[in-house]
Amino acid sequence: MLELKIASRFLKSSKGQTILIILGIAIGVSVQVFIGTLIQGLQKNLINTTIGSSSQITVTSNSSDGLIDASKDKIKVIENSNDNIKNVSPSADFSGFMEYNDKNYPILLRGLDLKRADKIYKIKDNLKSGREPKNENEVIIGTDLKKESKLNIGDEITILTPKGKSKKVKVTGTYDLKSSNINNKWIITTMKTAQDIFDSKDKITGIEMQVKDVFSADIISKDVKKSLKEYDLKISNWKEANASLLSGLSGQSASSIMIQVFVLVSVILGITSVLAITVMQKSKQLGILKAMGIKDGKARNIFLYQGLILGLFGAVIGVALGIGLTYSFTKFAVNSDGTPLVPLYLDYKFIGASVLIAIVSACVASVVPARKSSKLDPIEVIKNG
Incomplete structure (x- = not known):
């Protein structure tokens, strides 16, 4: 031209x-x-x-005991509620104490479906030593708690519940989830071990999930809430807790x-x-x-x-x-x-x-x-x- x-x-x-x-x-x-x-x-x-390696939408119970029954059915409902939900994992979380060498440490015992939970928390990638719990009464602890209590892999610790029940478990590994609060408080075990120690039968305390677009978590949580409207459950998302x-x-x-x-x-x-x-x-x-x-x-x-x-x-x-x-x-x-x-x-x-x-x-x-x-x-x- x-x-x-x-x-x-x-x-x-x-x-x-x-x-x-x-x-x-x-x-x-x-x-x-x-x-x-x-x-x-x-x-x-x-x-x-x-929030990249944590729950972005969480379902908990409004009941007095804080427990959720028929969790498998509810997980299926959640997975079908929105195509943007990518990872769903049940959890059985209970507060208690860890006893070791005559000392007590406040802890949160987390019973997880380790295969599902690994997609959220990347537990395998963050293992610093040892291995994940495979059998009943096996646990892994955070690096901060290990340092504070001077535990070693293979040691036995006692989990104490608020109701006075105690259970000895074996430490099979340590993890580092890049948070001192988590590393110092969480003791991770299998779902069955946590449920047995705290007598919750087959009930859980929460359902955690991650979504494809984290900034749409509040919108997706509304779909989850609609799908679970017949149950007495509470649905929260990361935006509510992270306004700042x-x-x-x-x-x-x-x-x-x-x-x-x-x-x-x-x-x-x-x-x-x-x-x-x-x-x-x-x-x-x-x-x-x-x-x-x-x-x-x-x-x-x-x-x-x-x-x-x-x-x-x-x-x-x-x-x-x-x-x-x-x-x-x-x-x-x-x-x-x-x-x-x-x-x-x-x-x-x-x-x-x-x-x-x-x-x-x-x-x-x-x-x-x-x-x-x-x-x-x-x-x-x-x-x-």
């Missing part, structure tokens, strides 16, 4: 100016990608740390968007001003082209194409620069154990949107100079040369 060829020649004839505009766009896009990617990585890491976390995430997102908007505005203003000057610089050439028969619409398209070319090159370079900055940040900003302070997380939809916004912004920025060029009078321009 003629307009595209002319636009390319105009840009090539002022290489220094063209390079500066492209660098300006690239820096703007790189800042947008860097900040957006960094905050998304921070949010994802925060979510994974706080949600507020912080919303604040981060809002600040990120504000910064990106201001960067885009500065880029648009920069491109508009430079291209407006280009119209004045190329006014004689435009006058000659108009005198040769180029219509106003085509003269306008020359600058629109310039904006498109500048936006395209600036966006591509900016994305590469932004990803490079993010990667460098994850290598230099590290924790004491060498892991990144903020993990590298690339959202390709966000990156694609950043490229598109940069190109559209560059085209929008070229509208003003494009309209200005279409209003040039070729006779006056050539006359005043």
Whole structure:
């Protein structure tokens, strides 16, 4: 196309100016990608740390004894209530004490379906030593409790219930679920062992689940509640207990968007001003082209194409620069154990949107100079040369 060829020649004839505009766009896009990617990585890491390996929706009983019967039937109902539910696990949780070497430690005995629970808590991956409970009266304890009580694998401990019952169990392993409160309180065992010690028969205390989209947990919990409406059960989700976390995430997102908007505005203003000057610089050439028969619409398209070319090159370079900055940040900003302070997380939809916004912004920025060029009078321009 003629307009595209002319636009390319105009840009090539002022290489220094063209390079500066492209660098300006690239820096703007790189800042947008860097900040957006960094905050998304921070949010994802925060979510994974706080609720990624825990129950996101929990079903408990409103009854006086806190127990749920016919749990298998209820689990089937829950699994069929919403397609976004991915992991469901029953639990039998009881507060009590652990007795070892004449000392008592407050604990929460967690009877779990270990196969199901592993999908939520990643127990196998977080085992530090020994093995999971396989037989009755076997347990695993957290690293903090092991350190405090000076237990060893193979030792026997006594579980004491509030009703005065006691039961000796064997420690087969230790875990680290990355939470000192959990590591110091939870003693994990099989479902049957917990039920036998606390005389709950085949009843459980809760049903835990994870969902595909953690931010939809409140909506999904409503579907779960509807499916279980005939039972006296309570359904809670992680959002209810983490209002401050949600507020912080919303604040981060809002600040990120504000910064990106201001960067885009500065880029648009920069491109508009430079291209407006280009119209004045190329006014004689435009006058000659108009005198040769180029219509106003085509003269306008020359600058629109310039904006498109500048936006395209600036966006591509900016994305590469932004990803490079993010990667460098994850290598230099590290924790004491060498892991990144903020993990590298690339959202390709966000990156694609950043490229598109940069190109559209560059085209929008070229509208003003494009309209200005279409209003040039070729006779006056050539006359005043």
